[in-house]
Amino acid sequence: MGDGVSVGTTKSALIEQGHWLTVQDCKRVLVVVHTVTFGQRLREVFGLLAADLRIQVVFTAAPHAFGAGVPQYLQSLGIVTVPWEEALQAEFDLALTAGSRGVHELRTPVVRISHGAGHIKLLTDTASLARGERRSPGMLSRQHLVHDGRVGPAAIVYAHERDVAELTRSCPEALPVAHVVGDPCVDRITVGMPRREQYRRALGIEAGQRLVVVTSTWGPASTFGRLDALLPQLLSQLPGDGYRVALLVHPNVFAGHGTWQVHSWLAGCRARGIATVPPEADWQAPLIAADWIIGDHGSLTAYGTLTEATLLLTAGPGREIAAYSPAARLAALAPVVSPAHTLADQLDYATRQRRPGQYDHVAALLSSAPGQFHRRMRSVLYRLLELGEPACPPAVPPPPLPPPLEQWAAADTGVA
Template sequence: MGDRVSVTTTKSALIEQGHWLTVRDCKRVLVVVHTVTFAQRLREVFDLLEADLRVQLVFTTAPHAFGAGVTQFLQDLGIATVPWDEALRAEFDLALVAGSRGVHELRAPVVRISHGAGHNKLLTDVSRLAPGERRSPGMLSPQHLLHEGRVLHAAIIYSHTRALEELAVSCPEALPVAHVVGDPCVDRITAGAPRRADYRRALGIEPGQKLVVVSSTWGRASTFERLDSLLPQLLGQLPGEGHRVAIMLHPNVFAGHGAWQVRGWLAACRGRGIAVVPPEADWQPLLIAADWIIGDHGSLTAYGTLTEATILLTAGPRREVSDRSPAALLSAVAPVLLPGHPLAEQLEYAARLRGPGQYDQVAQTLSSAPGEFHRRMRSVLYRLLDLGEPAFPPLVAAPPLPPALTRWEARAGEGAAR
């Protein structure tokens, strides 16, 4: 009982700035986390503020259909959260968000962060579109950026200048607060690329073995939706000694269906040497280490163009993807996997087919400021907080070494409940 009271008191202290706090007179920044995916991207932003004694970070989890796992993800980082309703009643100097739900209720200037590779998926909720109005990707649409005709945000963060060109057509009202700062995943993958051999050793890839990473976004026409045709190929057609396989699913797949159910659907992987990477894991080292990436129109496949891997696509939903997005560009240059042909032969053929610079055009659409995200993002934050920046450059670190794939390979005899 005493522990529970202590946690509640800590939450109230962060909200009320009571006299019991040790460090006072801080700028207060609210970090609003809707999903695990948003949390992973927001971490690149709030880490820029964590060491500054002039800034107090406060975290809250906002209601969302895919919110499962968020609290545990934050707890694993040592982060306590305040209740959403308390956060809405309090005032903050700044709020960081990667989603739009509930943002109009916040009592703070809001910074909205893009959370994927470019802007691939077109708006799915078309109920508020006027007759004849074009569908835009969510982060470029009035439905996500305006509330009652007014811009919701003090700053909207984009990775590429192409977004501003599209924004000028889809939601010109947001242009004055739009900032192009680059992409943190591009910068970290680039920083980690020289460590490819280290990542492969850490994952347990033996000399001569090849790593096949299967990547899936969530929703219709994703790799996971078509796994019933792909999984038998992975299980039965790849030589056991020559290949290692890792499946990386979008966190929304786990949040939407439940981790128990997803593990149950992938029960055939048990004891067959296929690793199912948990949603909270750092996926970047696996992309860097991969020899092949089998993916869909999701962000991870697009980020794969920055690596040495050969990319094969599963059939995608062309009408659901923006024709200017990295996913659309990749679909024009990457071969498509067909279930009627031996998988190993398709992998080898795609590797032979790949030419130098094949993915360069796609990779260049991911960031128009490579290597600059952390510096530019920090400048935006401190300008909005009306604080001088720290007198040292922000660190762009390579992704840490991953655990061995065997840690994520379910062993024979394990039940789905595990």
């Protein structure tokens, strides 16, 4: 894509196959990005098509309540977007999306991509449920998969066989288009684990120091929603020389409240050298590098079961979590942080109590096809595009080296 084209610019060449295009007769794939979180998961998918000269990938930012930051995130990747309204009117060979809002209006077959560590949160909009009908997570619910009485997506990809088993109950009409492909985050974390010491050095973790990573999903029951209870422990109960702390906050928190506001609330952390990882940053390297992970019912805590870190949980909303999800299983095993004891003592206690393989069966719930996401996902895409796959296996890149924690802790956020 040419230099000097800003995000949001209408660029007709991205939509229309003009006779002057350098690379012609391409299959055209539309990537629909609703939120930064969805964009991060979709990056694992559209990257499988990136080097194929037979395919032109086009991007659009779809309307969403948590859509703030999407244009900036895509621009940071060198991506030019077309307006959503223009994308709705155009013809494509395939569309990729991790969200459901508005995609039924597209004039193209759609592939729905699961995101997160399993399907954790149960459907919140229960108005359309029949009396006595059990709630399912969004990507497994008829409300998110069926429009005007018909299954919308041409393909729906899941991480685990148990998702398809749940789909049999919740939306059996979607079974013919369901595919189990695994989880790209599981595969990338697994590939990155041998580089743990490199990640620690890149983050600036010195010999003898321990890294505490605090993870938070979004919503009032999240760690961030209750940060006033945990923050005093982080700021005052960990000896500064021996511990480094990084906060991994869900991008929806930044999108919902605004980056300035989030950093303003965390100004005390910044002053004490606690790093807040930007919402667009790759979160996997800090997770791999952690000695302890303090987290809630969100995906990052569940992904922590793949690492060497000792896990501690903050209290979560049990009734809003799917009982078969990795988050629910983890909540039954991991110790819970208490305000009645010093945080350093609780970290040490959790380390002593951890048993080898304690969370192995939780980690196994993240993917029933470990190491196979990129191969299986590419096969689904090329089959729908009616193209032969490239004659080489898809690469599974490890997470990139992160910047030093000091860079995230001292980032210029406009907060005094």
